Amino acid sequence: MLKLMSTLILLFFSCTFAFAVDVAPPKEGESLPEMLLPAIEDAGVQKYLGVSGSGPFSVNDIQGEVVIIQIFSMYCPHCQADAPFVNELYKKIQNSSQIREKIKLLGVGAGNSNLEVDIFRQKYKVSFPLFEDERFVIHKQVGEVRTPYFIAAKKNSEGAWIVFYSKLGGIKNADSFLKTIRQLSGL
Amino acid sequence: MMKKTFVAVMTVALFLIATPLTYGLSEAFKDSVYNPGQLKPIDSQLKVKVGEPAPDFTLPSLSGEKITLSSFRDNKNVVLSFVPAAWTPVCSDQWPGYNIVKDIFDQNDAVLLGITVDNIPTLYSWVREMGQLWFPVLSDFWPHGAVADAYGLLRSDGVTERALLFIDKKGILRHAHVSDINVRPPMQVIVTELEKMNQTP
Structure with a gap:
């Protein structure tokens, strides 16, 4: 009887734990979830994000003052339509000596395999880093948001990323999006 | 005993955590x-066999044109993409991806035919929401799901499985991928099977 009770209690807590993975999207003022990104082989991308290619890395390892994370999918028509604007945003950041080293941009393909991310990268000639999230691990960490979704965070004095922008929808206009990011982050 | 029970319970819990209950639905479809x-993963029995001729059919397409499978004989490899129903999550998150890989089909001398059991007006609205698709979308609405049934892909509730069928230029079925209805099939399946079909005509 005791064993049965213990089993039921254990099952209850296990299932509670299993469904407790449902989380809300990151809110402004909160810390960015501890996302683990796949290892990078490309030396240029390693240099851009300031990480070594020795294995998977945490988003906390990224060097910079602001990080912009695009949650996308190659299967998402709005992400496809928004791709040129996100490319333009990256170009604008890279063309500005003031912010080039400070703002880092990356994309996470929700439910997309390496091949699927590569298809998106090649189709839209994306030159900023895109990562696979085939098992929806990061997608779950950010509250299973619809795509496209943008999260921007700023590093505080203790080195933690604090979210200051978290919104559903494409950026649509690179200039106004960058202006918003610079205003909100104070860069 | 307790240890064994603990291991068993934790295994179940971990399975629940690891099972993908999610999909990356595009904002394009809003609410x-x-x-x-969650649906029963597979709810039918394939009636076609790899290496045998694929059952021929003629179905109306969204453009108004009737499409006959055998019309591609000796000319193009054919991929049939059966999706369960319009306006459902995974399906709405599948064909828009195929919309950006026309080049992969072209490189492998193949055409893609999308098929559902919905009627033309429903398909019209749904496809408009996805944007323009480069491949024909066929309606297997009437007699209801007859083509799906001929392939053994009609589920007991009248929708189809989520399946990809690869048919070569001789009309022979080369591969059938019936996925869990709740999960989008990986693009890798399409790339691998198209290349195999194209390399060994």
């Missing part, structure tokens, strides 16, 4: 997509 929840 217009109906969520049927």
Whole structure:
């Protein structure tokens, strides 16, 4: 009887734990979830994000003052339509000596395999880093948001990323999006 | 005993955590997509065999043209993409991806035919929401799901499985991928099977 009770209690807590993975999207003022990104082989991308290619890395390892994370999918028509604007945003950041080293941009393909991310990268000639999230691990960490979704965070004095922008929808206009990011982050 | 029970319970819990219950639905569909929840992964029995001729059919397409499978004989490899129903989550998150890989089909001398059991007006609205698709979308609405049934892909509730069928230029079925209805098939399946079909005509 005791064993049965213990089993039921254990099952209850296990299932509670299993469904407790449902989380809300990151809110402004909160810390960015501890996302683990796949290892990078490309030396240029390693240099851009300031990480070594020795294995998977945490988003906390990224060097910079602001990080912009695009949650996308190659299967998402709005992400496809928004791709040129996100490319333009990256170009604008890279063309500005003031912010080039400070703002880092990356994309996470929700439910997309390496091949699927590569298809998106090649189709839209994306030159900023895109990562696979085939098992929806990061997608779950950010509250299973619809795509496209943008999260921007700023590093505080203790080195933690604090979210200051978290919104559903494409950026649509690179200039106004960058202006918003610079205003909100104070860069 | 307790240790064994603990291991068993934790295994179940970990399985629940690891099972993908999610999908990356595009904002394009906002709240217009109906969520049927988790469904029985596969609910039919294939009636076609790899290496045998694929059953021929003629179905109306969204453009008004009638499409006959055998019309591609000796000319193109054919991929049939059966999706369960319009306005459902995973389906709405599948064909828009195929929309950006026309070049992969072209490189492998193949055409893609999308098929559902919905009627033309429903397909019209749904496909418009996805944007323009480069491949024909066929309606297997009447007699209801007859083509799906001929392939053994009609489920007991009248929708189809989520399946990809690869048919070569001789009309022979080369591969059938019936996925869990709740999960989008990986693009790798399409790339691998198209290349195999194209390399060994």
